[in-house]
Amino acid sequence: MRIGLSTSVIQRGKTGIAQYLFALVRAFIPYAHQHEFTLFVLEEDLPLFAFVENKMQIIPVSERFRPAVKNILWHQTELPKLIRQHQLDVLHVPSYRRMLWPRPCTLVSTIHDLAPFQVANKYDWKRMFYGRVIVRRLARRQNHIIAISQNTARDIKNYFGLPENRLTVVHNGLEHDRFFPGSREQARAEVTARHGLKQPFFLYIARLEHPAKNHVRLISAFNDFKAATKSNWQLVLGGSDWNGAEAIHAAIKQSPFTSDIRSLGFVDNANLPDLYRAADAFVYPSLYEGFGMPPIEAMACGCPVICSTRGSLGEVVGNAAAIVDPDNVSSIQQQLTALADDAALREQLRSSGLIQAKRFNWEKTAAATLEVYQKTHQSRKGGTNRA
Secondary structure, eight states: OEEEEEOTTSGGGTSHHHHHHHHHHHHHGGGTTTSEEEEEEEGGGGGGGGGGTTTSEEEEEOGGGOSHHHHHHHHHHHHHHHHHHTTOSEEEESSGGGOOSSOSSEEEEEEOOOGGGTSTTSSOHHHHHIIIIIHHHHHHHSSEEEESSHHHHHHHHHHHOOOGGGEEEOOOOOOTTTSSOOOHHHHHHHHHHHHOOOSOEEEEESOBOTTTTOHHHHHHHHHHHHHHHOOOOEEEEEOOBOTTHHHHHHHHHHOTTGGGEEEEESOOTTTHHHHHHHOSEEEEOOSOOSSOHHHHHHHHTTOOEEEOOTTTHHHHHTTSSEEOOTTOHHHHHHHHHHHHHOHHHHHHHHHHHHHHHTTOOHHHHHHHHHHHHHHHHHHHHTTSOOO
16 A cells, blocks of 8 residues: 655654654554555654655655644645645544545544543634534544544544544554663663752653643642652653643742752653653643553653543553542642652552553554554445545
8 A cells, every 4th residue: 555644743743643653653664565655744854754764755845834724724735636646545644633624545544632622721712613623524524533542432423423433443552662661770870960850759741731731730739748748859840831831830930849840841752761760750640631651651661650540541551550630639649648658559550550551562553553544445445435
């Protein structure tokens, strides 16, 4: 098959969708002798795909199409022409934000979550309208939708009314050659040298997005934890500024323990595993997730996890995390205290997390995704999936 992938929603490689796409493309490399893969890549993102040079065809896309509105228009007008020009059999758009209305070939899209239906004020009103109204119609134009969790699949059926035969759950994978326990002592030395982190710390990896990622409640819980325990533990936040980040920075600044709250900004992929290994506990109190990669990555690196179960998170972390109610500051504070006080509990969660993380791998995800391409394309050619 001739398979195309749109890559323009990766935000210069600094989002969860970017990590999904990079990992999926890496896992496709062994199939490059069976199928022809074509990637459509914005010019300034080309270095991010150097790992597939000479293995897959890369079509540069002008930077003038990077802004969201222009990029949406490019997908609806220019991309269909390129698809016909390159005679692609299948196009995979790895996010609902750029699904096509025209049908120049078999269309497959990944929907990671339907957060606009679940989290009030997650985005500005324009993005909320696009997510709630436009996306519903675009989803019905796709030949098949991949949902990354059972929870997301239920939301797609409930909100978009798609039939089950046009929807497949394919869980995200995990790069076990990157995320593994390793040497904690070496990781601590690396993190101390790079960030000056010498005290025990809770780690939260998520873009600084308010209210969806729930940083402000976490900071309040950390304040209560520090006041009650007089502990020397710190709170470390890794992630780029996003919608509502100013509220998070204000909460950090207003905290009586501001010197013990560190905001690292975006953490490079190369440095992320050591940060997980060095952390004494990972906390993920998100209000809603379509999957939630960081808790599984942390588990795979041997870091005990505190987690919300909102959205798909309960499905992903199973019984291997300490659970919190993300709306309840006291619930978060109690788990912070429990893990800081109890080394045996941390070790128990570490062990169960390592087992849970083994459930996920990108090789299995890539094989299942290719199966979706093949079945959907055959079905479309046979005239049974043209709705």
